[in-house]
Amino acid sequence: MQLLRSFKIVDSQSPYNGQVKDILIENGRIAQIGDALDAPQAEVVSGENWHVSPGWVDMRVHAHDPGHEHKEDLTSACAAAAAGGFTDIAILPNTSPTLDSKDTLTYVRQKMRGHAVKVHPIGAVTKQCEGKDFTEMIDLTHAGAVAFSDGLHAIHNTHILLKSLQYLQQVNRVLMNRPEDHDLTVYGQMNEGEISTLLGMRGMPDMAEELMLMRDLKLLEYALSGQKRSFDAPALHFSTISTAAAVRLVREAKAKGLPVSCDVAAHQIALDDSALVNFETHFKVNPPFRSQADIAALWEGLADGTIDAIVSDHQPHDEESKNLEFDLADFGITGLETAFSVVNSHNSALSLNQLIDKFTHRPRQILRLPPQTIEVGAVACLTVFDPTLEWTFDKSLSKSKNSPFFGQTFRGKAVMILNA
DSSP states (O other), X not given: OEEEEEEEEOOTTSTTTTOEEEEEEETTEXXXXXXXXXXXXXXXXXXXXXXXXXXXXXXXXXXXXXTOTXXXXXXXXXXXXXXXXXXXXXXXXXXXXXXXXXXXXXXXXXXXTTOSSEEEEEXXXXXXXXXXXXXXXXXXXXXXXXXXXXXXXXXXXXXXXXXXXXXXXXXXXXXXXXOOOXXXXXXXXXXXXXXXXXXXXXXXXXHHHHHHHHHHHHHHHHHHTTOOOOOSSOSEEEOSOOSHHHHHHHHHHHHTTOOEEEEEEGGGGTOOGGGGXXXXXXXXXXXXXXXHHHHHHHHHHHHHTSSOEEEOOBOOOOHHHHSSXXXXXXXXXXXXXXXXXXXXXXXXXXXXXXHHHTTXXXXXXXXXXXXXXXXXXXXXXEEEEEEEEEEEOOOOSSSOOOOTTTTOEEEEEEEEXXXX
C-alpha cells in the first residue's frame, strides 16, 4: 500500500487533471483520490513539485535481445526505461533470431513476466525483416504482437506493404513503417544540405522520406477504397518522421480522413545537422538530424496534433560499433533515459498536458494497449516526474553508452514508475 502525498495530476483524460491530490494505491490499483487522505499503514511517497501521469509508453526501442545481448538485453533495457519514466516499451523485431515466430515472441514475454516495465513485442512483417516473404501475422498476433513492422528497415516491396495493410485490418493491428527510400540514401552519412557539402560527406536527402510517405499513403487509400467504416485507431503508422515535407503530407492525409499516425524521435526535435561538424559518431542517427526549418515544422506538427507520439528510438551500440571513422560507425543513439528530458528542455510549443499526451494516451491508442487514466478503481500504472528539476546526465543503466547527451544538463526528469 502506497500513499502518494500532494501530487499534481497531469492526465487529460482524468477528472482530476491539473489538481493537487493524494492518491492511495492498494493491491496495484488506485483505491482513493482526495485531500489529506488518512492511511496509517501506507508507505508515504512525497516530493517537492512532484507530478504524476499515466505510465509513459515508448513505441520504438531496439533491445537487441535475443542475439546481441552484449549491446543490450531485455533486463537492462527495462532498467533504462524505468529510469526514463517508461512503464511500457514496444521493442523492434530486428533481433537474432528475428521476432518473426511464436517462439521468439514467447521468449520475450516469458523473460520479462512480472517486471515493472511491460515489454510489448512488435512482430516482423517479413521473415528475418528481409522484405521478401510474409510472416504468419495472424499467428504472431495471437502470440502477443501489438503491431507489425520491419523495424529498422523500410518495407520497400509495394505488394508486401499493400497486402499487409489488408491482412492487418482483420486482426486490428497497425502497420508501422519507417519512411526511407534506401536507393536515395545508400552510402549517406547525414542530412543532405549545406553542412554536408561543407563537411564533404554524402548526404541523405529529405526527398527519400517524402517519396516513401507519398507511396505508402497512396497504397493506404487503395487498400481502403470502397470501404465504409470508421477506424478507432490508425491502420498505418510512420515511425520517426524528420522533415517538413513529411509533416505536411501526414497533415493532409489526416484532413482527408485517412487512418494514419506518426511519431518523432526525441533527439530529432532538439538537434540539427550542425551537430555533426566535429564528426562525432554519437550524433550519427538515421533519420539524420535535419535543418532548423525541419525542426520548426516538427514542433508545429506536435502542437497541432499531426504528430501523435514522441519516441526514444533507443538503439544501443557497443564501443566497437561507434568508436570508428564516421562513415564506418553504426547509426543510432541510446535514448530511453533522456527522451522526456530532451524534449521538455527544448519545448516552447506544447503545454505540459499536450507533451504528456504524446507519451501516454496516443501511443496506447495506436498500439491497441488498454487505456490508462488516473481515477478510482484504475490499475496504478503511473509515472512520477518533476518537470522543472535541473539535472545532469552522467550515468546510464543501459549496457551501451552511445548517447550524445552525457554531461548535459536538462530541465525535467522522471522520478519513479509504479506499475500494478
